[in-house]
Amino acid sequence: MPTDVTDGEQARSLVRRAGKFGPVEMLVNCTGAMYYTMMKNVREEEWERTVEVNCKGAPNCVGAVLPGMLERGGGHVVTISSDPGRKIFPVSRSTRRVRSSRRRSPRDCGSRPPAPG
DSSP, X not given: OOOOTTSHHHHHHHHHHHGGGSOOOEEEEOOOOOOOOOGGGOOHHHHHHHHHHHHHHHHHHHHXXXXXHHHHTOEXXXXXXXXXXXXXXXXXXXXXXXXXXXXXXXXXXXXXXXXXX
């Protein structure tokens, strides 16, 4: 089912279609885009797409499944990262928010961010 994860409505539509087979109990979130081009080539359309997919894709997918998981009282979200996502940078306010969002909620909806590569 091709879905543009940068579009929240398409992500929700995908979850509705999948829900015809039963409740979505797990989301394996592997959204990401990276173009391997030289910066000197200035391909702004590629930069825009990278930002759109990398910043909106995972939240749109989680937002599509989370209401059902909370309603049922459980579920799992696995968000797959990459090596660049594992590099240590100084902790900022946004990093603290991401870290705190990885903790389990009282409703047993967990999030686990493995980084395979």
